[in-house]
Amino acid sequence: MTVTNALWALVAVAGVPLVLGSYxxxxxxxxxxxxxxxxxxxxxWLWLAPALILLLAFLVYPALSTAVLSFLNxxxxxxxxxxxxxxxxxxxxxxxxxxxNLVWLVLFTVVTVVLGLLIAVLGDRVRYExxxxxxxxxxxxxxxxAAGVIWKFMYQFQPAGTAQVGxxxxxxxxxxxxxxxxxxLFNKSQNNGALIIVGIxxxxxxxxxxxxxGLKGISVSLVEAARIDGxxxxxxxxxIILPLLRSTITVVATTLIITVLKIFDVVYVMxxxxxxxxxxxxxxxxxxxxxxxFGRASAFxxxxxxxxxxxxxxxxxxxxxxxx
Amino acid sequence: xxxxxxxxLALIFSSALVFATGSKEGTQSGTTAKVGGxxxxxxxxxxxxxxxFNSLVAPFTDATGIKVEYEGTRDLDAVLTxxxxxxxxxxxxxxxxxxxxxxxxHQGKMIDLSAVLDMAQMKQNYAxxxxxxxSVDGKLVGVxxxxxxxxxxxxxxxxxxxxxxxxxxxxxxxxxxxxxxAAKGVTPWAVGVESxxxxxxxxxxxLENIFLKMYGPAKYKDWYEGRxxxxxxxxxxxxxxxxxxxxxxxxxYGGSQxxxxxxxxxxxxxxxxxxxxxxxxxxxTFIQSFIQKxxxxxxxxxxxxxxxxxxxxxxxxxxxxxxxxxxxxxKNTPQSSAFMKYITTAQAQDFWVKPADGIxxxxxxxxxxxPDPLSKNAAQILTSxxxxxxxxxxxxxxxxxxxxxxxxMSYLANPGQLDGILADLDKVRADAYSGS
Numbered sequence: 163m164t165v166t167n168a169l170w171a172l173v174a175v176a177g178v179p180l181v182l183g184s185y186x187x188x189x190x191x192x193x194x195x196x197x198x199x200x201x202x203x204x205x206x207w208l209w210l211a212p213a214l215i216l217l218l219a220f221l222v223y224p225a226l227s228t229a230v231l232s233f234l235n236x237x238x239x240x241x242x243x244x245x246x247x248x249x250x251x252x253x254x255x256x257x258x259x260x261x262x263n264l265v266w267l268v269l270f271t272v273v274t275v276v277l278g279l280l281i282a283v284l285g286d287r288v289r290y291e292x293x294x295x296x297x298x299x300x301x302x303x304x305x306x307x308a309a310g311v312i313w314k315f316m317y318q319f320q321p322a323g324t325a326q327v328g329x330x331x332x333x334x335x336x337x338x339x340x341x342x343x344x345x346x347l348f349n350k351s352q353n354n355g356a357l358i359i360v361g362i363x364x365x366x367x368x369x370x371x372x373x374x375x376g377l378k379g380i381s382v383s384l385v386e387a388a389r390i391d392g393x394x395x396x397x398x399x400x401x402i403i404l405p406l407l408r409s410t411i412t413v414v415a416t417t418l419i420i421t422v423l424k425i426f427d428v429v430y431v432m433x434x435x436x437x438x439x440x441x442x443x444x445x446x447x448x449x450x451x452x453x454x455x456f457g458r459a460s461a462f463x464x465x466x467x468x469x470x471x472x473x474x475x476x477x478x479x480x481x482x483x484x485x486x
Numbered sequence: 487x488x489x490x491x492x493x494x495l496a497l498i499f500s501s502a503l504v505f506a507t508g509s510k511e512g513t514q515s516g517t518t519a520k521v522g523g524x525x526x527x528x529x530x531x532x533x534x535x536x537x538x539f540n541s542l543v544a545p546f547t548d549a550t551g552i553k554v555e556y557e558g559t560r561d562l563d564a565v566l567t568x569x570x571x572x573x574x575x576x577x578x579x580x581x582x583x584x585x586x587x588x589x590x591x592h593q594g595k596m597i598d599l600s601a602v603l604d605m606a607q608m609k610q611n612y613a614x615x616x617x618x619x620x621s622v623d624g625k626l627v628g629v630x631x632x633x634x635x636x637x638x639x640x641x642x643x644x645x646x647x648x649x650x651x652x653x654x655x656x657x658x659x660x661x662x663x664x665x666x667x668a669a670k671g672v673t674p675w676a677v678g679v680e681s682x683x684x685x686x687x688x689x690x691x692x693l694e695n696i697f698l699k700m701y702g703p704a705k706y707k708d709w710y711e712g713r714x715x716x717x718x719x720x721x722x723x724x725x726x727x728x729x730x731x732x733x734x735x736x737x738x739y740g741g742s743q744x745x746x747x748x749x750x751x752x753x754x755x756x757x758x759x760x761x762x763x764x765x766x767x768x769x770x771t772f773i774q775s776f777i778q779k780x781x782x783x784x785x786x787x788x789x790x791x792x793x794x795x796x797x798x799x800x801x802x803x804x805x806x807x808x809x810x811x812x813x814x815x816x817k818n819t820p821q822s823s824a825f826m827k828y829i830t831t832a833q834a835q836d837f838w839v840k841p842a843d844g845i846x847x848x849x850x851x852x853x854x855x856x857p858d859p860l861s862k863n864a865a866q867i868l869t870s871x872x873x874x875x876x877x878x879x880x881x882x883x884x885x886x887x888x889x890x891x892x893x894x895m896s897y898l899a900n901p902g903q904l905d906g907i908l909a910d911l912d913k914v915r916a917d918a919y920s921g922s
Contacts (some may be wrong), residue, residue: 255910319747321740345743350899434683436895437746451564453885454571455916 182212221261225467236453246461259440262354263423266441269358270365270422275415277362278369279407282377283399285370295374299367306364310431313360317432319345347432353439360428365421369414376410377403414479419473423466442466493810520551525821529811532558534779535843542837546828552821560682563884570595570681575816577756578825581628583880585710585887587814590740591622597815598864599626602823603830608691609830613869616847619876620812628812629830632844634770635806636877637695640754640777644789644823645762657699657798664737667765673739676764677732678753679746679894686751686789689732689894690879691807697724698794698805699798703875712879712886712919716911725897725904727798729817733901739764742898751776758784770809786842786858794867808868810847839865885918886911 189208193201207214211361235242250256281298285291301309318328322342326332331343346356380403388398404411426443429435442462450459531539531624536558543554557566557576563586569575569592581587590596605626608617612630620628646653651667654660667674679688698706701720708714714721735741739756740748752774756763758781767773777790784790797803813829815822832851838844839851842861845868856862868874879887893907 174520253913319740319743321744343743345747348746348895348899430683434685436685436892437899448888449566451568452888454567 165454170276170446185212196294228460228463228467231456234457234460236455236457238456242457246457247465249458250461250465257439257444259435259442259445262439262441263425265354265425266358266361266422266425267419268455269355270425271415271418273358274362274365274369274418275373275411277366278373278414279411281366281370282374285374286377295367295370297342301364302367304364306425306427307431309360309364310428313356313363314347314432315387317346317356319348347439348437352434353437357428357432357439360432361422361425369418373407373410373415376407380406396421409480412476416473416477420470423469491898500683517770520549520823521820523819523821524553524555525578525819526576527578527580527825528557528559528562528576529571530558530562531580532560534775538775538837538841538843542829542834546825546834550824552824554825560684561887564683567673567884570816576734577817577819577822578813578815578829580631580811581814583809583877584622584628584812586884587620587628587812588622589883590816591625591627591815595816596622596627597818599629599815599826600817602826603629604827608830611830611848611850613847613849615874616810628814629826630810630812630847631829631835632838633808633810633847633868634844635770635864636691636770636809637698638769638771638792638864639795640757640767640769640773640790640792641765642757642762642789643787643791643848645757645760646765649762649765649766653793654796655793657727657796660796664731668734668736672765673737673756673763674765675731675737676739676753676756676767677745678750679898680749684891686891686894687879688753689728690890691770691809691877691900692732692890693724693728693894694878695768695795695807696698696727696798697721697878698807699795699802700724700727700874702799702802703805703873706875706878710828710881710917712882715909716808716915717905722904722908725908729897729901729904745898746895752780755780758790767788771845771861772843772862778842779871786860791860792864802873804871805873805875806867806871807877808871808874809880811844886914889918 186209189205191439192207193205196204231238232246233241233243250260275294281294283366285294304312315327316329318326319331319332320326320328320343326335326343328343328346332347334341335343344352347353384406385398388402393401424443425441426447429439429441430447433439435441435448442465446459446462448485449455449462531541536556539556543556547553557565561583562579566575566579566581567587575595587596603626608626608629615628617626618625620630641653649667649670649672651663654663664674678687679686681687697709697720700723705714705720711720731737733742733744738745750769751773754767754769754777755768757765758777771792774790775784777784778786781789789864794806810824813826815826830848832846832848835844835846835848835851836855839846839855839861840857842857845856845861845865849869853862854867856865879890882890889911893911896907897904
């Protein structure tokens with residue numbers, strides 16, 4: 163840490179709001195000279211201009227550029243039409259990658275939402291709810307890479323009969339006597355599930371917290387009234403609580419879907435995509451950085467973009483409707 | 487209003503502090519007599535290999551005041567390729583092999599070392615084959631600093647003599663030894679191929695040795711230069727021969743699950759348990775420093791030793807596979823050329839030689855510097871081999887190399903899929919060697 167660095171940091175942290183503030187001040191000064199109607203029409207665009215320019219430069223332009231690159235060859239020297247996409251949708255290895263993303267999408271989202279809901283509902287009824295929520299939310303504080311490293315240790319394998327160093331194998335061996343230790347990450351039938359469990363472990367806290375907040379927003383009198391009318395707990399949950407939670411569940415589900423489509427770190431750290439665990443983001447990374455095939459990497463990126471669009475439209479429509 | 491203003495100012499100051507401490511840019515306060523400054527180095531070394539490198543760097547920094555900023559990653563391929571493509575290469579990088587180096591050299595990213603090093607001295611200290619392997623289109627762009635001999639089979643002499651096993655010199659003898667050990671209910675081999683982003687590379691070494699011993703150096707070169715198809719009968723035969731060991735659950739400790747999930751640096755442990763859980767471990771010379779780190783009480787030759795890979799075709803019995811780390815330069819600064827000069831000296835390479843972490847290709851390193859008869863033996867084999875080829879997978883383009891690593895993993899998980907795996911490798915070969 164040197165004096166020059168601290169100074170630069172200060173300049174950056176104080177300077178950016180200062181610059182923006184003075185820009186807005188200048189805009190207002192200019193608009194005051196014009197008619198109120200003109201000012202009203204133009205003001206939103208002028209205020210948004212810095213953000214819009216940044217968005218255009220760092221979001222729109224790269225997206226368009228990637229779209230163009232996906233139709234070019236590896237070093238982007240000449241066009242290849244749909245060849246990159248054809249490769250992705252016909253090559254047998256690529257189909258496994260797409261299948262894996264689908265499995266992640268369905269399993270991760272559904273299990274996380276269900277578990278989060280379960281913990282939120284059950285936690286609501288106990289006095290130590292705060293402690294439970296804190297513990298379950300803790301994994302959200304670490305990165306996917308850290309989670310990957312932790313779980314890599316937990317999934318470690320030693321042959322049957324020797325001391326188990328991996329938590330999962332050790333626990334299962336202690337609990338059930340005939341259990342044969344498994345190399346969870348290296349069995350084609352288990353490794354995807356093992357990776358998805360890591361993802362679920364990380365994000366259950368998020369689902370639980372949001373759903374718990376939604377749950378607490380349901381007025382107690384409704385539930386009390388239902389109980390008085392003789393409704394069973396199950397009926398109360400499925401017919402009253404769940405419908406009222408619908409928008410909250412949608413929020414959680416869409417966030418989870420957006421997260422899972424991008425899943426990379428867990429796969430990269432734990433198996434590097436070997437043995438049929440590869441996902442689109444990991445493939446995109448390899449094509450881009452290891453193999454320098456920009457056409458194919460861009461095609462992968464475009465597929466992810468297209469897959470996200472329905473979710474985004476849903477999100478935006480919901481933002482428009484309620485204030486959530 | 488006043489309170490919130492103070493709060494905002496406090497926030498600004500504290501975030502300034504966070505940013506400032508997070509910065510890595512420091513200037514070296516060297517004495518005025520030294521050059522000072524810094525040189526950035528990128529390599530794969532971590533853990534114990536890194537400790538050795540740091541001890542190598544210490545005298546250099548003391549003498550010149552130049553700080554070496556080291557960055558290590560197992561995914562060297564991706565990181566280095568990206569940084570070079572982005573115009574932000576490290577000053578020096580320890581390249582994994584001549585294949586990648588040639589790619590960079592053809593892009594014009596590597597500095598011609600004849601302008602930096604004393605070529606007369608280099609020609610005196612390095613055999614011509616080392617300088618040739620580090621040259622692209624006649625220009626020297628990489629210097630080997632640490633070599634290893636691959637294709638050695640490590641064993642525990644005490645457990646071998648206790649089990650009455652004789653060292654095999656031919657493949658057939660090895661197979662019959664394996665059968666007799668397995669018949670007694672012990673797995674003869676301990677294998678581990680896990681290695682992060684490079685998982686599978688130990689398997690490639692093994693396959694390369696088998697291929698070399700079966701078909702010789704000319705076909706070996708055809709193979710790594712992409713002229714020999716993976717689905718050809720020769721390559722398939724090499725995989726099948728290898729499969730006789732690694733795909734047979736009775737032959738390998740812990741079965742395929744152990745093979746796939748155990749890191750290469752820890753896979754030899756079954757050899758040193760009592761009673762011995764395995765007898766043979768295939769690995770290069772550098773595993774010696776790993777063994778000694780984990781079992782500091784074991785003595786070389788008495789407690790662990792190696793024999794050369796057994797002959798398959800007697801014509802190629804003496805062929806050896808070598809590998810080495812080469813240093814290449816991407817930015818020519820006074821600091822980077824000083825470090826480059828240092829790393830090619832016997833004095834620097836001694837730091838790898840003394841803990842048996844590597845063999846020096848520099849002739850100026852005396853054989854007596856090797857700490858034990860084992861590493862001396864390896865150094866002698868390396869410097870006197872008549873047929874010496876370089877590690878084939880390091881010579882392949884990185885896409886092919888990566889696919890080769892993944893294929894090893896897939897094969898170990900499912901040996902019955904060999905034909906499909908080889909066909910996939912051929913698809914990658916068509917892509918990788920086309921120069922796109």
